[in-house]
Amino acid sequence: MLGIWHAIMDDLSGKEIKYIFSVVEDEGWKLVLSTEPSPAFLAPMNAVVEGNTLRATGHSYFVPGKAEVFIIFEEDTLEASVTLPGREPVSLKGARGRGRSLSERLIPKVAAYRKEAIAERSEANIAEEVNRLLGVMTLQDKLGQMSQCGASDFSFGGDVVSESPEKLVAGGKAGSILGAFDIERVFELQEIAVQQSPHGIPLLFNADVIHGFQTIFPVPLAWSCSWDPDAVKRACAIAAKEASASGISYNHGPMVDVTRDPRWGRVVEGAGEDPYLGAIMAKAQVEGYQGESLFSTETIIACLKHFIAYGAAEGGRDYNTVDISEGTMRNVYLPPFAAGIEAGAGSVMNAFNIYDGVPVIANREVLKDLLRDELGFDGIVISDYGSIDEVHIHGAARDAAESAKLALDATLDLEMVTRHFYDHLPELVRQGVVSESQIDEAARRILTYKYKIGIMDDPFRYVQPEKERAYHFHPEHLAESLDLARKSIVLLKNDGVLPLQGAGETVALIGPFASSKDLLGAWQFTRYEAETVTLKEGLAAKGYGEGKLLTAAGCTVHGEIEGGLEKAVATARQADIIVLALGESSDMSGEAASRTELALPAVQLKLAEAILQLGKPVVLVLTNGRPLVLEWFERRVNAIVEAWFLGSQAGHAVADVLTGAFNPSGRLTMSFPQHAGQVPVYYNHFNTGRPLTPSNKDAKFISKYLDAPNEPLYPFGYGLSYTRFTYGDLRLDKTVIDAGEGLTASVEVANAGERAGEETVQLYIRDVYGSVVRPVKELKGFRKIWLQPGEKTIVSFSLTEKDLKFYKRDGSFQAEPGAFTLYIGPNASELLAADFEWR
Numbered sequence: 001m002l003g004i005w006h007a008i009m010d011d012l013s014g015k016e017i018k019y020i021f022s023v024v025e026d027e028g029w030k031l032v033l034s035t036e037p038s039p040a041f042l043a044p045m046n047a048v049v050e051g052n053t054l055r056a057t058g059h060s061y062f063v064p065g066k067a068e069v070f071i072i073f074e075e076d077t078l079e080a081s082v083t084l085p086g087r088e089p090v091s092l093k094g095a096r097g098r099g100r101s102l103s104e105r106l107i108p109k110v111a112a113y114r115k116e117a118i119a120e121r122s123e124a125n126i127a128e129e130v131n132r133l134l135g136v137m138t139l140q141d142k143l144g145q146m147s148q149c150g151a152s153d154f155s156f157g158g159d160v161v162s163e164s165p166e167k168l169v170a171g172g173k174a175g176s177i178l179g180a181f182d183i184e185r186v187f188e189l190q191e192i193a194v195q196q197s198p199h200g201i202p203l204l205f206n207a208d209v210i211h212g213f214q215t216i217f218p219v220p221l222a223w224s225c226s227w228d229p230d231a232v233k234r235a236c237a238i239a240a241k242e243a244s245a246s247g248i249s250y251n252h253g254p255m256v257d258v259t260r261d262p263r264w265g266r267v268v269e270g271a272g273e274d275p276y277l278g279a280i281m282a283k284a285q286v287e288g289y290q291g292e293s294l295f296s297t298e299t300i301i302a303c304l305k306h307f308i309a310y311g312a313a314e315g316g317r318d319y320n321t322v323d324i325s326e327g328t329m330r331n332v333y334l335p336p337f338a339a340g341i342e343a344g345a346g347s348v349m350n351a352f353n354i355y356d357g358v359p360v361i362a363n364r365e366v367l368k369d370l371l372r373d374e375l376g377f378d379g380i381v382i383s384d385y386g387s388i389d390e391v392h393i394h395g396a397a398r399d400a401a402e403s404a405k406l407a408l409d410a411t412l413d414l415e416m417v418t419r420h421f422y423d424h425l426p427e428l429v430r431q432g433v434v435s436e437s438q439i440d441e442a443a444r445r446i447l448t449y450k451y452k453i454g455i456m457d458d459p460f461r462y463v464q465p466e467k468e469r470a471y472h473f474h475p476e477h478l479a480e481s482l483d484l485a486r487k488s489i490v491l492l493k494n495d496g497v498l499p500l501q502g503a504g505e506t507v508a509l510i511g512p513f514a515s516s517k518d519l520l521g522a523w524q525f526t527r528y529e530a531e532t533v534t535l536k537e538g539l540a541a542k543g544y545g546e547g548k549l550l551t552a553a554g555c556t557v558h559g560e561i562e563g564g565l566e567k568a569v570a571t572a573r574q575a576d577i578i579v580l581a582l583g584e585s586s587d588m589s590g591e592a593a594s595r596t597e598l599a600l601p602a603v604q605l606k607l608a609e610a611i612l613q614l615g616k617p618v619v620l621v622l623t624n625g626r627p628l629v630l631e632w633f634e635r636r637v638n639a640i641v642e643a644w645f646l647g648s649q650a651g652h653a654v655a656d657v658l659t660g661a662f663n664p665s666g667r668l669t670m671s672f673p674q675h676a677g678q679v680p681v682y683y684n685h686f687n688t689g690r691p692l693t694p695s696n697k698d699a700k701f702i703s704k705y706l707d708a709p710n711e712p713l714y715p716f717g718y719g720l721s722y723t724r725f726t727y728g729d730l731r732l733d734k735t736v737i738d739a740g741e742g743l744t745a746s747v748e749v750a751n752a753g754e755r756a757g758e759e760t761v762q763l764y765i766r767d768v769y770g771s772v773v774r775p776v777k778e779l780k781g782f783r784k785i786w787l788q789p790g791e792k793t794i795v796s797f798s799l800t801e802k803d804l805k806f807y808k809r810d811g812s813f814q815a816e817p818g819a820f821t822l823y824i825g826p827n828a829s830e831l832l833a834a835d836f837e838w839r
Contacts, residue, residue: 001023026536033058039526045069109187118458127448178417209300214526254281257336260670263598286302294453304349307348308337346452362397383415405433506548508577508578508579578617599628621658684778711829718827732834734836738838
């Protein structure tokens with residue numbers, strides 16, 4: 001019964017549903033169950049096997065209730081009974097393997113709609129056609145384009161009262177669809193829109209494609225640690241290629257929020273605490289998703305989210321209040337959005353939070369004055385899920401009707417899932433409270449993008465079942481995922497125990513992530529979860545065969561296993577070296593997954609304590625979606641490998657690093673605190689009037705803690721290698737520069753170790769004084785270099801007036817004459833410094 005099995009059944013509507021069963025044996029039996037075309041969102045299940053039968057129970061990440069599975073296996077066939085949360089039990093018959101693609105039978109249906117030689121329209125022609133169409137549309141028709149509905153009655157938030165998607169689409173009451181995971185569902189709804197809606201206007205199909213579609217890449221916080229925007233761009237291009245094959249044309253990503261508080265679960269979706277690096281990653285993601293042209297059927301519209309300052313939620317609690325200065329908003333949270341807009345992002349999504357006391361979705365100063373007028377954004381502004389509803393819940397509107405008015409006034413174009421635009425704006429137009437011209441502008445922006453992506457001329461161009469079969473989980477895509485996963489791993493500590501010695505060495509792989517497939521992270525909907533490479537599988541592929549690789553879970557992520565601790569200790573006692581695989585489950589980070597504690601669950605700490613008492617070398621490998629407090633481990637274990645959630649090829653990537661097949665090169669993009677009480681802790685903070693310095697560290701009346709240091713355990717930019725790099729001879733070609741001039745800074749970097757490796761050389765500056773206080777350091781550049789043992793090179797950076805600019809109190813973006821310090825080094829704490837003046 002080990003391996004992958006499938007069963008296909010017809011539901012009551014005649015559609016096919018495929019059930020994929022992956023059965024593994026590792027300290028007991030486990031079952032991973034997934035469904036196609038719509039995902040079941042099930043967590044991996046523990047199973048009990050008796051003879052040729054398997055019984056498993058589990059739960060969904062999103063839907064309350066219990067999942068129950070009973071399977072009878074024969075040599076190559078199975079019979080199963082499956083009950084999923086919120087669904088009736090089903091009886092199934094199946095066989096070994098993944099089975100055929102469900103989309104195959106759609107190929108002849110789509111063929112009848114295929115159009116050849118559709119030309120990309122010019123902007124002038126699109127504008128003309130949109131104006132013509134608006135001239136024949138009714139007010140309700142336009143509001144339909146501004147309204148989105150779900151592909152089914154499933155909801156990620158509160159329940160939404162609405163007609164069925166079929167009725168809404170046929171009546172022209174919806175212009176886009178959220179969450180159509182099924183290409184057949186995309187075809188079905190698009191067919192209704194084209195054939196039955198008042199003007200036959202095709203639908204946009206929206207989805208959250210955050211770090212891969214079917215091939216899953218490292219979570220964005222992880223891939224930012226690669227400091228490799230080209231690799232991130234390729235990952236997003238592959239995600240777009242796979243998603244567009246399944247009918248998706250509009251992405252709800254990338255998330256480009258700057259994140260300084262690891263208690264906030266959504267740090268896993270961003271690029272960390274730095275606005276400069278965040279801007280570079282935002283640009284790379286937009287260029288990856290949108291490619292050279294949105295007219296291509298292998299690209300999707302990118303949506304920058306969440307505008308703005310969502311990452312500044314108080315207490316790190318999701319959806320909470322944000323109260324920051326305009327200077328912080330502009331200098332910290334705005335740059336990634338500005339970079340994404342400059343890269344051509346077609347959409348922006350509002351943040352849930354308030355800004356200056358007003359919910360962003362209803363904040364004209366933010367969405368109209370800043371986003372549209374100042375930044376020049378002319379694309380689609382889409383609401384986050386149900387956020388018009390939340391305006392009056394916040395207390396910024398009397399009721400839903402006033403909420404809709406305020407959102408329209410703020411130039412919101414597209415309402416996600418709820419119906420307030422459609423239900424309330426007609427009466428407000430009749431009353432003269434809002435004008436139809438406002439609605440025209442919103443509908444115009446939406447229709448413009450429908451022409452840009454070509455669906456107005458070829459409505460079914462994104463329904464590509466033949467490509468879906470060819471592209472999903474393609475070996476070349478998996479190779480890119482593996483490459484980026486390896487680059488995303490950060491080596492936090494190593495006393496020489498890594499890399500593993502290989503031949504003759506016995507390794508004990510201990511912990512709940514020893515053989516877990518929960519390595520994908522939040523916000524992914526792959527049908528290939530069962531084929532995620534585990535750490536055990538990765539090490540086995542590196543030659544650690546039977547007798548040389550011993551495994552024991554010891555505990556689950558949160559709970560004890562009867563006899564598990566004792567077995568783990570006994571197993572570890574037999575080994576030469578212990579790899580302790582600990583971390584967070586995927587649902588412990590992401591949206592609505594805030595935590596007050598940044599430690600590992602207590603049961604895992606208990607396991608670690610018992611293992612460390614053996615006195616053997618211990619390597620900690622972490623699977624997690626946020627910075628954790630690791631001070632206890634830093635003092636006790638021999639090596640720490642920050643592996644994050646690495647995606648489909650996670651096990652191979654970690655094994656490559658552990659064995660030395662890949663020399664780790666990742667660098668942190670969020671600081672790791674020494675204590676949760678330090679949070680938020682970030683490198684680019686302001687100085688205080690009483691800063692802590694080496695010379696006053698014993699004084700009382702300075703800005704410090706009584707019981708902990710100010711500094712993080714691991715700073716921004718930090719990461720180790722299996723070789724050692726040295727820095728020296730920092731030089732500036734000039735120490736005084738005038739307006740319009742620049743300077744060149746150079747430093748000698750040498751590989752002083754015995755292995756070839758990659759180093760990320762980082763450039764920071766400090767504006768020493770000015771009209772407002774500036775951060776103690778700001779990243780302004782980086783270079784990745786590859787050096788052989790003993791090799792040295794000169795790394796140079798050019799610094800111009802643009803790099804010295806910031807938003808001033810009057811809103812202007814300028815540099816100010818004065819003194820500056822330039823820093824170059826391997827991270828934000830270990831730096832060489834030189835002074836210069838700009839005048």
